[in-house]
Amino acid sequence: xxxxxxxxxxxxxxxxxxxxxxxxxxxxxxxxxxxxxxxxxxxxxxxxxxxxxxxxxxxxxxxxxxxxxxxxxxxxxxxxxxxxxxxxxxxxxxxxxxxxxxxxxxxxxxxxxxxxxxxxxxxxxxxxxxxxxxxxxxxxxxxxxxxxxxxxxxxxxxxxxxxxxxxxxxxxxxxxxxxxxxxxxxxxxxxxxxxxxxxxxxxxxxxxxxxxxxxxxxxxxxxxxxxxxxxxxxxxxxxxxxxxxxxxxxxxxxxxxxxxxxxxxxxxxxxxxxxxxxxxxxxxxxxxxxxxxxxxxxxxxxx
Amino acid sequence: xxxxxxxxxxxxxxxxxxxxxxxxxxxxxxxxxxxxxxxxxxxxxxxxxxxxxxxxxxxxxxxxxxxxxxxxxxxxxxxxxxxxxxxxxxxxxxxxxxxxxxxxxxxxxxxxxxxxxxxxxxxxxxxxxxxxxxxxxxxxxxxxxxxxxxxxxxxxxxxxxxxxxxxxxxxxxxxxxxxxxxxxxxxxxxxxxxxxxxxxxxxxxxxxxxxxxxxxxxxxxxxxxxxxxxxxxxxxxxxxxxxxxxxxxxxxxxxxxxxxxxxxxxxxxxxxxxxxxxxxxxxxxxxxxxxxxxxxxxxx
Numbered sequence: 233x234x235x236x237x238x239x240x241x242x243x244x245x246x247x248x249x250x251x252x253x254x255x256x257x258x259x260x261x262x263x264x265x266x267x268x269x270x271x272x273x274x275x276x277x278x279x280x281x282x283x284x285x286x287x288x289x290x291x292x293x294x295x296x297x298x299x300x301x302x303x304x305x306x307x308x309x310x311x312x313x314x315x316x317x318x319x320x321x322x323x324x325x326x327x328x329x330x331x332x333x334x335x336x337x338x339x340x341x342x343x344x345x346x347x348x349x350x351x352x353x354x355x356x357x358x359x360x361x362x363x364x365x366x367x368x369x370x371x372x373x374x375x376x377x378x379x380x381x382x383x384x385x386x387x388x389x390x391x392x393x394x395x396x397x398x399x400x401x402x403x404x405x406x407x408x409x410x411x412x413x414x415x416x417x418x419x420x421x422x423x424x425x426x427x428x429x430x431x432x433x434x435x436x437x438x439x440x441x442x443x444x445x446x447x448x449x450x451x452x453x454x455x456x457x458x459x460x461x462x463x464x465x466x467x468x469x470x471x472x473x474x475x476x477x478x479x480x481x482x483x484x485x486x487x488x489x490x491x492x493x494x495x496x497x498x499x500x501x502x503x504x505x506x507x508x509x510x511x512x513x514x515x516x517x518x519x520x521x522x523x524x525x526x527x528x529x530x531x532x533x534x535x
Numbered sequence: 536x537x538x539x540x541x542x543x544x545x546x547x548x549x550x551x552x553x554x555x556x557x558x559x560x561x562x563x564x565x566x567x568x569x570x571x572x573x574x575x576x577x578x579x580x581x582x583x584x585x586x587x588x589x590x591x592x593x594x595x596x597x598x599x600x601x602x603x604x605x606x607x608x609x610x611x612x613x614x615x616x617x618x619x620x621x622x623x624x625x626x627x628x629x630x631x632x633x634x635x636x637x638x639x640x641x642x643x644x645x646x647x648x649x650x651x652x653x654x655x656x657x658x659x660x661x662x663x664x665x666x667x668x669x670x671x672x673x674x675x676x677x678x679x680x681x682x683x684x685x686x687x688x689x690x691x692x693x694x695x696x697x698x699x700x701x702x703x704x705x706x707x708x709x710x711x712x713x714x715x716x717x718x719x720x721x722x723x724x725x726x727x728x729x730x731x732x733x734x735x736x737x738x739x740x741x742x743x744x745x746x747x748x749x750x751x752x753x754x755x756x757x758x759x760x761x762x763x764x765x766x767x768x769x770x771x772x773x774x775x776x777x778x779x780x781x782x783x784x785x786x787x788x789x790x791x792x793x794x795x796x797x798x799x800x801x802x803x804x805x806x807x808x809x810x811x812x813x814x815x816x817x818x819x820x821x822x823x824x825x826x827x828x829x830x831x832x833x834x835x
Binding site for chain 1: 580725774789795
């Protein structure tokens with residue numbers, strides 16, 4: 233149910249980010265319909281769902297990017313962010329100038345396709361240094377020094393040489409490392425990763441997921457990962473929010489959710505996941521054992 | 536034993552990239568595929584798996600080597616003979632939206648191969664298309680609609696209907712379910728398996744997704760830098776992988792069970808570039824038979 237509270241709430245931990253009754257529309261279409269959830273310091277929260285479930289719109293709403301360019305509108309709800317000094321601000325009420333302070337400094341975001349997120353005419357080192365200069369008010373040399381430090385932290389091989397490269401000279405995996413380096417360069421307290429490994433090959437995906445797990449320990453940032461991949465959820469998440477058709481279907485601890493999904497939608501989603509090793513001992517191919525589910529797919533799309 | 540439906544022998548495709556450098560996309564590839572069988576080709580971006588698919592259906596001309604379909608070397612056929620042969624081979628691509636003409640009704644899209652090959656009168660073709668729509672889980676009244684009125688999964692069903700119109704023997708699925716949501720992917724995979732059982736289709740299933748491959752395939756070929764480094768029965772590849780690259784691929788697949796979360800041995804490094812400087816070429820790997828039908832490249 234949309235207003236269900238997370239199990240961790242009410243304990244000593246105070247949420248760093250609390251989304252309350254969020255409603256986001258695009259014209260007459262409701263993309264997010266009354267969602268509420270919390271993100272706690274140091275945890276990795278996965279928001280999982282299929283195309284059109286509202287998971288990316290949720291992420292863009294937190295960054296207040298949903299109103300820019302995409303003509304989305306936050307109709308209702310609060311996005312409460314707890315600052316370093318304990319002060320709680322509602323991001324929905326902030327001006328664009330105030331939001332610009334929050335983005336990058338407090339909350340950073342990385343996207344699925346690192347190539348479109350990077351400027352093709354500047355070296356990657358310049359781009360990371362620029363982010364640091366803008367947000368921290370340091371000079372170019374300090375910005376470059378910080379970029380080098382970040383490249384080392386995200387384990388980019390030969391970091392000095394890599395700073396001088398252009399995006400097209402790097403592989404997809406390296407570019408995503410650059411994006412993570414840039415996102416973490418100003419020590420944000422929240423990192424939102426929207427399908428960060430979806431465009432990557434499986435061996436590179438494993439490297440990036442491993443990196444994200446390690447970075448959470450070294451930086452202490454809370455991570456919210458948006459994904460359609462239950463395998464990725466199982467690998468990195470502490471808690472999970474399952475979305476379907478603009479609403480939260482179920483949320484909870486990752487172990488509970490995989491072992492004991494309560495809602496039929498979650499059960500159906502898990503049943504459809506191809507699992508490596510599920511065919512051990514069988515010679516012939518076998519169809520998936522599907523749980524009946526009503527998805528967006530079943531309804532014909534209106535013209 | 537009947538002869539295999541498809542026999543690929545010593546197939547190579549080299550793309551010149553200027554300055555005398557070459558991309559060796561497909562290097563000395565050999566395999567066969569029986570009727571009613573699914574051979575999956577797995578590997579990462581740039582390994583040559585899609586180039587291989589395009590060579591088998593002759594959307595690309597090979598640099599050398601042969602592709603026999605039903606005993607005929609299709610790489611040496613002229614245009615007219617190839618057109619006859621094309622009926623036996625069909626391909627389904629990753630993005631069903633890009634594969635359908637936005638201004639043509641989906642019924643016309645499915646009817647087109649039947650019309651081109653003169654398979655009956657207009658009303659016969661209409662009946663056949665209606666039948667195909669029903670068979671892939673759509674309804675005949677959807678024939679008059681346009682691609683944008685369908686979801687991704689429905690569009691892929693339309694592409695499958697079109698591929699089946701000429702009753703092919705071989706269907707090449709080039710990442711055909713990769714772009715679909717997981718529940719839809721499972722439905723489309725199940726449909727493909729039903730159609731195989733019913734029509735005796737062979738699939739060449741190109742995919743980067745090992746968990747899906749494990750479900751659908753009888754045999755699996757692993758490609759790395761243009762060459763097959765391991766090929767064998769599905770169970771041999773998944774349960775007893777021999778080549779270091781196969782093991783590395785399998786280790787990297789995320790497991791949808793948090794209890795199975797493990798500290799992976801951190802894989803480092805990336806796949807080297809397939810671009811070869813002038814005068815250089817890749818070394819041909821030597822496949823050794825480990826068990827009947829299970830071959831793996833010798834490693835130093």
